[in-house]
Amino acid sequence: MSDSSVSLRPGSTIGILGGGQLGRMLALAGAKLGLKSHIYCPDPQSPAFDVTPFKTVAAYDDEAALRKFAAQVDVVTYEFENVPAATAEILSSLKPLRPGANALAISQDRLAEKGFLASKNIPVAPYRAVHLLEDLKAAVAELGLPAVLKTTRLGYDGKGQRVLRQPGDAEAAFAELKPHPLVLEGFVPFEKEISVVVARGVDGSVRAFDPAENVHRHHILFTSTVPADIAPGIAKHAAMLAKVIVVALDYVGVLGVEFFVLGGERPSLVVNEIAPRVHNSGHWTEAVCLTDQFEQHMRAVAGWPLGDPRRYADVVMQNLIGDEVEVVPGGIDGDTQPHLYGKAEARPGRKMGHINRIVRSE
Amino acid sequence: MSDSSVSLRPGSTIGILGGGQLGRMLALAGAKLGLKSHIYCPDPQSPAFDVTPFKTVAAYDDEAALRKFAAQVDVVTYEFENVPAATAEILSSLKPLRPGANALAISQDRLAEKGFLASKNIPVAPYRAVHLLEDLKAAVAELGLPAVLKTTRLGYDGKGQRVLRQPGDAEAAFAELKPHPLVLEGFVPFEKEISVVVARGVDGSVRAFDPAENVHRHHILFTSTVPADIAPGIAKHAAMLAKVIVVALDYVGVLGVEFFVLGGERPSLVVNEIAPRVHNSGHWTEAVCLTDQFEQHMRAVAGWPLGDPRRYADVVMQNLIGDEVEVVPGGIDGDTQPHLYGKAEARPGRKMGHINRIVRSE
Incomplete structure (x- = not known):
């Protein structure tokens, strides 16, 4: 449904695609x-099923289940960017889909995302599309090494990527990563990673939370610290770029933007990636904002x-x-707010919860 | 189960008796x-049923349902003080009941509550038990008028009480209020009402939220303002009295204490009533405390x-x-945090939600 004014x-x-911790917190x-x-x-073991009696257990390509689901909800949203295009098409023909299908199409494909960002004059790391091994060799020659070869789809938490350090790494990495095409990203000498969680309403209003400074461990987000240790001008610039992105997408909902902060005498920003959903690096908002990213x-x-x-x-x-x-x-105890996701089994590498710790100025 | 150390x-x-907004927020x-x-x-239309798939729809005196419920939970709590004694007895024989049955027995009977408070040297308004009309006439003579005649059980939001202004009011009020005995409370010339929400843990630790200043409208809580406009000494004294109460009850959980602040050169406090549960006058904690009363x-x-x-x-x-x-x-919008309870029908006098508004000092 294209009616963008439904309140x-x-x-x-609200129908939510995805039953992980983000869906649960939404x-x-x-x-x-x-x-x-x-x-x-x-x-059927999704953590979000423990916080609502209204559920559908079905595959994302089960058209009958999708139609029944759409009939039972007033608007559809999602907790993950890899919603299949056909799923989005069916649902958006029946009920408002927010954020819209264009945000999904762009953010679930690295090449489409970088092309979109570049078209809006938003800085991204240098990159080349890699369809054939020859493309990869040419890209390595142009961008230099080290560089990172990535799948265009379905990568997360360091999965679906290989770092190339020497020209000889190219062939094996090209063979290992599937499906093609791939994308080679040039090395960006960044000092730190920050992120901005931004929201846009149906009425076009835009609000951004403060930038968080993110530290990863084993390719998984470990901590987000707010305020980020960056110059005020960089914080403002990051918020501005995030706002440009949601306006350009005619977006409705919360979107996460990850940035690399490049060092040097005049620090600058490049966008690493965007996520059309609530974002792990915005979980701090629950502890210290009147409206957190989930309510937003x-x-x-x-x-x-x-x-x-x-x-x-x-x-x-x-x-x-x-x-x-x-x-x-x-x-x-103390200045600590825990949030657990209700997952039964604490497997290694699995996000089980988070803790917000307040840093009091008194 | 008497094991007070279960963690x-x-x-x-957690099994929760009662499916209203307090159970929902818990x-x-x-x-x-x-x-x-x-x-x-x-x-079956309880608002709390919309936020969990785990539910029992049954009467509070359905022993089979209570036993089945107890078997499916690890600890039992409640959102209202009028849990029948037999219900509390059955459940507490099977699983830890927190707060304990003694808190229910005392708080669901005004005479027992006042007797308990007085026995701990906690100031209460002057009162007399009223079994017969003769008791009422004697109590009126002793306490003077105006005075308030109240049922000892099941009163809330101004229900189950009559103000006596002239001796001639006594007979009709005595006939109208059921069941007997009743209690006559002497007039307390209070300047304002405040409340303290206090918590006690299994380990005996006690924490109190700041006192709230409460304004009623048509006998229903209208606003709670924090900080209350009271002297610091009164705020400390209220917190101390609330702590004395939870310690005396060997209490586990959150308890609300309503106070009248008496005017005069040296303001003082009397306890109006206690509630062994989260309290409407503590809903502000959700907006401005790292741990709110529900999490506490x-x-x-x-x-x-x-x-x-x-x-x-x-x-x-x-x-x-x-x-x-x-x-x-x-x-x-703005500095506002809404919280709606998901009730389908907005009947007059029905609590449908609340709004927290931040007062910024900047």
Whole structure:
């Protein structure tokens, strides 16, 4: 449905594709707004199923299930960018899909994303499309080494990429990564990674949370610290670029933008990637903002006014990976807000929860 | 079960008696801690049923249903003080009941409550038990008029009470109020009402939120403002009295204490009533505290460490009664955090939600 002005009444139902922790946290935020959430996910053990009685367990390409789901909800959103294009097409023909299908199409393909960003004069790392091994060799010659060869689709948390350090690495990496085409990204000598979570409402209003400074461990986000240790001008510039992106996409909802901060006498920014959803590096907002990223997203997709993203306090968000979740309940007193995702099994590398720690100025 | 040291593992299930907005908000807070909530309520339309798939729809005196419920949960708590004694007895024989049955027995009977408070040297308004009309006439003679005649059980939001202004009012009021005995409360010339929400953990630790100043409208809470406009000494004294109460009850969970602030050169406090549960006058904590009253209660009943009750900002909580709920979504931008309870029908006098408004000092 193309009606971009639909505003839901309290008591309406938001359909959420994906039943992981992001869907779960969206459903919890929706409940506070008096909105019901219907979770659609193929995995019957999805953590989001524990926070709502409204669910569909079905594959994302099950057209009958998708149509039934659409009939039971008032608007559809999602917690992950890899929603199949056919799924998005079916659902958006029946109910408003927010964010729209164009945000999915662009963000689920690295080449499309970089092309979109470059077309809006938003700086990205140098890159080349790689269809054939010959393309890769030419790209290595042009961009130099080291460089990173990546799949264009379905990469996350360091999966689907290989670092090339010598020309001899190219052939094996090209053979290992599937499916083709791939993309080669030139090395960017960045000092740190920051991210901005930005929201745009149905009415076109745009609000950004403060930039977070992100530290990864084993290719998985470890901490997000706010405020980021960056110059005020860089923070403002990051927020401005994030706003340009959501306006250019005619976006509705929350979007995460990851940046590399390049060093040097005049620091500058390049966009690493965008995610058309709530973002792990925005979990800190729950502890220190009147409206957190989950409520902000649900307000936007409901067609409601955006909330206030201002921050009360300095904060560090730390992911709890695998058995790190055992810090709960023993280690959660003091200035600590835990958030667990209700996953039964603490497998290595699995995001089990996070902890927000307040840094008080007193 | 009398084991007061049980600490739940994440993923455990908390059974909640009562499916209204308080049970709903408890379940939402529990989900953030990775705890499941199983709601027990006779009304199939209960708002709390929209935020968990785990539910029992049965009467509170359905022993078979209570036993089945107890078998599916790890600890039992409640959102209302009028849990029947027999219900509490059955459940507490099977699983830890937190807060304990003694808190229910005392708080659901005004005479027992006043007797308990007085026995701990906690000031209460002058009162007399009224079994017969003769008792009432004698009590009026002793306490003077005006005075308030109240049922000892099941009164709330101004229901179950009559103000006596002249001796001739006594007979009709005595005949109208049921069941007997009743209690006559002497007039207390109070300047304002405040309340303290206090928590006690399984480990005996006690934490109090700041006192709220409460304004009622048509006998229903209208606003809670924090900080209350009271002298620092009065705020400290209120917190101290609240702590004395939870220690005396060997209490586990969150408890609300309502006070009258008496004027005069040296202001003083009397306790109006206590509620062994999260409290409407504590809803502001969700907007401005790292740990709100709902999470605090769930931490306590799970046997987990209590969280930090400190406040980031000044705040006013306003209840949305009946069609006042229509302020959402139009009027929720700016420094406003709405919370709706998901009730389908906005009947007059019905609590449909609340709004927290931040008062920024900048």
